[in-house]
Amino acid sequence: MPWPPEYQRASVDFEKFMLAARDHAGLATTNMAWNMVEGVLHAFRRRLTLEQAHRFADQLPPAVRGLFIEGWRPGNQVCTVGTRTEMLDEVRSLRSEHNFSPDNAIESVGFALFAVLPSDAFARALDALPLELRELWSGVGTSAWNLPASSREA
Numbered sequence: 001m002p003w004p005p006e007y008q009r010a011s012v013d014f015e016k017f018m019l020a021a022r023d024h025a026g027l028a029t030t031n032m033a034w035n036m037v038e039g040v041l042h043a044f045r046r047r048l049t050l051e052q053a054h055r056f057a058d059q060l061p062p063a064v065r066g067l068f069i070e071g072w073r074p075g076n077q078v079c080t081v082g083t084r085t086e087m088l089d090e091v092r093s094l095r096s097e098h099n100f101s102p103d104n105a106i107e108s109v110g111f112a113l114f115a116v117l118p119s120d121a122f123a124r125a126l127d128a129l130p131l132e133l134r135e136l137w138s139g140v141g142t143s144a145w146n147l148p149a150s151s152r153e154a
């Protein structure tokens with residue numbers, strides 16, 4: 001069996017993901033987007049049970065999946081979802097002196113996932129999330145997200 005295509009193109013897909021996050025957030029560089037992406041993925045992860053986190057991670061491209069689980073210590077207490085503002089504050093607290101996360105940071109990471117995942121995988125990723133987190137990305141895929149179908153992977 002040949003090695004799976006998602007691993008063959010992992011760096012290309014990760015770059016596409018980072019560019020989509022950067023552009024949707026209105027940031028100048030992917031370096032600026034890095035803390036935002038890491039912060040959002042880890043903030044989401046802290047609010048998931050072990051089963052939910054595994055179901056979510058299973059849908060992510062390999063490099064994004066690696067970032068999602070980086071530094072994870074399963075068994076830590078699951079955080080309450082809280083408000084969007086509280087989550088954004090948490091995202092911005094990651095390396096705060098170098099964190100440029102804008103107000104739309106959470107949505108920008110959702111947009112970037114939507115940009116790189118096939119629609120069925122994105123739907124399964126959302127299904128793995130509790131309702132409160134799923135609602136943060138409820139607009140993904142609508143015209144408000146301004147993502148042409150031609151830029152999506154099949």
